[in-house]
Amino acid sequence: MSPSDALPRRVRIGYGLGSVATGSFGTVPGLLLLPYLTDRLGVPAVAAGLIILVPKAWDVILNPIAGRISDSSSSPQGRRRPFLLRAGATLAVLFMLLFAGPASSAALGAAWVALAFLGCASAYAFFQVPYVAMPAEMTLDYDERTRLMTWRVAILALAILVSGGLSPAIRDAVGHQHGYRAVGVFVGLLILLGTYGAWRGTAGAPAYEVEAPNAGLRDQLRLVAQARDFRVLLVTFVLQALACGAMLAGVDYVARWVLGRPGASSILFVCFVAPALLVMPLWQAVGARWGKQRGYLAASLLFLLGALFAYAVRTTSLGLLAAAVALIGVAYAGVQLFPMAMLPDTAAADAARTGENRVGVFTGVWTGAETLGLALGPGVYALVLALGGYASSTSADATQSPQAVSAIAIGFALVPAVLVAVSLVPLARYRLDEAVGRRGGRS
Template sequence: MITPAVTANTVPRGVRLGYGMGSFCTATVNAVPGLLLLFYMTNFLAVPAWLAGVVVTAPKVWDLVINPLVGRWSDRTVSRWGPRRPWLLAGACTLPIVFFLIFAGPQLTGYAAAAYVGVCFLATATAYALFEVPYKAMPGEMTNDYHERTSLLQWRMVFIGAATAISGVLAPAIATSDGANGTLSSYRVMALTIAVILLVAMLGSFFGTARAPMTGAPEADRGGWREQFAAVKGNRPFVWLTVLACTQMLAVSMMLAAAPYFATYTLGSPGATQTLFAALVGPILLTMPLWVRVAKRLDKRGAMVLAVVLFGGGTTAAIATPLFGPVWAHIMILLVGVGYAGLQLMQFSMLADVIAEDAERTGKRRAGVLTGLWTAIESGVSSFGALIFGVTLSISGFIESEPSRPVEQPDSAVTAVLIGQTAIPALIIFASALITLKYRLTPPGAPAPDASA
């Protein structure tokens, strides 16, 4: 159980808005490559599906190294801007550039194209870590109040919803503006547009958090890697939350990778990618106050289980899309979106609780290390969603192509697309409900969950 805090801080509205703007980084860098990169490589650069899946997955292994490093560095940073904000600025100055280069390479195809995209995606992962790891560490240090952290993070989720809408609706719309499936030029225009949005939002977050309160532990943990990892390993709430987030994001990333294929081969309309994404992210913009109330009523664990049921139920029901058509698919994805909104809010709110509890218990500032590990492991595991889907396509006989050489996919590949969008993510997300029961942090004064749960 989280013990009562010494003080209960209310984060100023201006800081909430400034902090929330940084979520454009989170949503965009996850959504655009997750949604378009696999399709871009297989259908524009003639990269085999299995290799494209490896390219999307491989740079994430680097996260296991760079994210904990950045977290450790930010814990130990001493500056007039605080320990986290110098790193926000470093990420803002580098990420937009390397993100643009992913889609703006030379005229390459096949293995050469895969190598180029892989290098650029690795650089993007590095720049993303500079911003994202310190950024995620900040809520646990802004307030000591259990429910205030959820309230603060609903602003983050609103911005994630807006950013995901831009990424999932605007980005595909620009990418396909030159035809049904788009062209290399339209993908470059898309990348430039998103890069500019990234730059503005990330700088806005840097300046907007200048007055953020800092209530974390006064000194950084100066122990070595072995001591820090031993302490993290012994933090059971952190371990179970990490396992939970990895499981859920694996399902989400697989659905993202499958979405353009689902729109193209199941719904018969590549443009449906935008409307499906709108159905997914719309609830994030609309349901945050509701999820905050649910978390107060059922506690965060109960709210998480409810979110899993909604997400999994909608995903399972979407299997019937070939029978009921596109309208049915959109309604089910809307239901998934309601669940997804709850999953995201509860994940980040629980992480802030874990960070605050660790600082209070140990008297050390270790938010960066915790966040770095959490982000690295979650990102690495979730990236396997694209790999699993790419391998599924290859096994099913999916044929890679270029815009000038459209091909007719075999029935087995079309079936694999449907299964990859619905059945497999549903099984994964339902498994996370059991993992949720292992998370035991509760608000001050509340009884701890039954240890037999």
């Protein structure tokens, strides 16, 4: 790597701070929005799942459009940076409104959440897509992208830990009536912090300019779909996002109904995220030694084993379940790091081959599919709850049937295990190795 390809530490950290915004928004709705709808507003489980799913499904359409717009934009601040500030600030304000819906009527509260979450998803698209597109333009070096992603994923893990770990505690401390509103304000401020950090920290960062594509969006999507390694990587990541979304949605329910300890949701969540802060350098070393694809495969297998272990010990003790979740957390660091480091390789290889910059379209498709997977996770989990006969209620003293409690555990552990097992099939077909990544070869 030439000195010109090495990014300053300030830029690495600054770029990584954007994960405070993405991690907070990606985590807290997945953790608390479904319980907010079913146990605070009294919305039936299936309807609650649809309310979470529809705005994210909208992102599947919007994200490639956001990528196309950012690909074609220009600014003295950089092609992508102005999007970060405008969209991030809008997202923060809308998030503060998300958990402030009226509790007097389930229908009215559901409508409030649906509209607010749709606005959040739209603003997030114009933050996330330019943000994810930046690494492929900031450096041409294969290993430097991994280092950049290491900072991003480490800060992402910390952001997820803080937002997801503290939000249930804040809700419980403030109380059933106003706790969720306090969560909305807390997370909105975190999003503002991450937005400003990413915008400020990437000022003056390198920007390797490649001609923006001339073809229309439909043609761009068709060409991106023909990139084989991108396609199999995307399928793998979406299946695992679906697994993570289902598991995240189940944390609050498992703590309350399976363990009988509502306050344990923060403990389980911290056990899920905290290991990532410790093992991230280990996964980076695995990638450097064995390659990104093999590292990704190892992390996925570990995630699968952890999910099966969690189901086996679900009713024994909080300690054993926390240990199983911590094992999943170790794997989670790898299944986040490797695909995010592999994505810019596929986009850069396409740009080198075609001479056109389609990185925004690549990342638009990627983030749209990722958000759909994360939204489908709670949706699938809500469906499992409904099949088990889960009873939604506005009362803190509601009870559940044994069948509903079994469904809570199945959706939390067995469903994610099956999804991760299926994801191993496309992952085995990824072929863009280090040598190809270094020279920007065929995708």
